[in-house]
Amino acid sequence: MQAVESKALGPRAVAAHPNGVHRIQPSRWLVPVDFHELWRYRELVRFFVLRDAKSRYRQTFLGPFWAILRPLMTIVVFSAIFGGLAGISPEGNIPYALWVTPGVLAFVYVTTALTNTSISLVQNSNLITKVYFPRLYVPVATAVTPVIDFLLGLLVLLGLFLYYHRAPSWHIVFLPAFLGLAALIVVGVGLWLSSFTARYRDVVFGVPFLAQIWQYATPVIYPLSLVPQKYLWLLYINPFTAVVQGFRWSLLGLPFGSLVPLVASLSIAVAITASGLFVFRRTERIMVDML
């Protein structure tokens, strides 16, 4: 650190320090992510997840059973309407209820994670205004917490496997990778939304709606094979298409089909997260004055 000259106080300066010297000043246009600091505070994610998980089902009668009930009811309704009434028949000669489950589980996670992440900064404002820590961990931990619900939700799938006397495919070992992809997209979108929510609370109203629309734009209730060729590209650029296809591939052993969605999904996930980080880091410096 260079010596700082000042007219009033003479040429004394903050000398080197074993724990480093930090300069607090107005930040520039681009605020780089401080990975060193993230590493130092890494334990926070665990405690945030623990805290959110413990308070999630407080004062509920059914408690964690909600994590099973929500996908289960959705599957029942979808199977009755789209599998029964509309007569959508999926690929691979699989019962509709079983076929729709991986997509439903994926989207129950996405909906919960996206909704919670977008309001996470506001919800943690008592912390953010009182103590400095890498704020990035707030949306990240919030996006991770519903994974617990997702794992409980897998019990529904297990039940359906038993009911239909089928077994999951060995591809299941790749499930965490696709869950990770879903989480990455959610974090990226969540960074954008939470930055925006710090300023304008409109997002709170828009997000559940957004998640719902997104689900219909993703081949959750209908197979890709039903989509006319000329509109297929629309589904391919939806990053969640690859997630849902991947879930079916790894859980049910269905063919993945074209790899275009996967490549698109990965690129979009990276792009959204990178740009989300940029926006979030810029918001971070004025966050306290907003919340």
Add this chain to the structure above:
Amino acid sequence: MSNLAISARELWKQYRLGRVESGFQRLRRRARRRAGHGHIWALQDVTFDVPEGEALAIIGRNGAGKSTLLKVLARLTEPTRGYVDVAGRVGALLEVGTGFSPELTGRENVYLNGTLLGMSRRDIDRRLDEIVAFAGVEEHLDKPVKWYSSGMYVRLGFAVAAHLEPDILIVDEVLSVGDLAFQQKCLGRMNEVAGGGRTVLFVSHNLAAVSALCPEAMYLSDGKIRSRGPTREVIDRYVDDVKATARVDVRDRIDRHGDGRLRFTEIRVGTGSAVRTGGDCEVSLFYAGTPGAGEVRVGFAVYGALVEPIFQCLNETSGDIISEIAADGSFTCTIPKLPLSPGHYTISAYCEIDGKVADWVQHAAVLEVVEGDFFGTGRLPSEAHGTFYVDHRWMSEPATVTPIQLGRSAL
């Protein structure tokens, strides 16, 4: 030459006044070519150094910029202009038990809170027993803190903070929590930290605590540094300024307790001229609110060099029953022949209606007492000999003969 721990250069911080506009409102305002809300400069050209190992107090009235300065140093908000260099890790305590979650156990909260304050897991593992013993919650460590009493909660929160080992410790008024014994413990612990060669910044309204803890002080007013130097001199300067107005506006104090049926707005001490030892002292507590009918307990406590009050005046104990009060008004308490020795004291105002606390503002005003002829003899005791003057008589008595009265005497 010792190293500097903090070096601030020409810090400015601007805040926008008023509500955050919605995007729609802003568009409409711009379309009508109107200017936005005003801005205020909460910090103006603040430049100072803190050598390593110094305990520096920051004093000043509400809105003087103390909290903003702390927020900048704690990296909660960025300065608008200028910069600060800080050496090493900064631990800021702007609140006790930051991030405590009611559903987590005491142990989990210690880890969460400690991590938030920048401790590593190993630090916490190592100090857990000490922290728990300091807070005195050994048996309840694995119970959710929602079952804790508020006292236990606060003690655990402070215990974690007290065992932080940052290079620079920033403390904002957290001492006004907990019971007396615990406050003493906290002061002691802070003294240890300050004495242990670490740099401490301490913001408080309690001038006694400030002078007990910090040899150096900085006085802020309207976002500017008014005075910086030995605590005694800085406090004198501050008290002079306060005395010049002889009244303290407490409307903007947010660190208050009570349900707000009544809120103190202003505290006036004396009747314009300075309060003298042995003279009559009048303290007026002005309030606003819609209290309605009900038994009122109103009073104030006077604090000196200790954490505990040196005396209090309560309408209940003086026998002045107040059972109904107007929506806005004041309470005035007269102390005839004030027995306090010259010096500065702070006053905490308190009001209870029908057994429930309506408002309680700690260290709300400064009471400055100048020397006066308490004994009516023209003689004054030396300042070093106690806080109170007490009327007394002396006699001398030979072993067997009738006593001879000596008359009035000063000690």
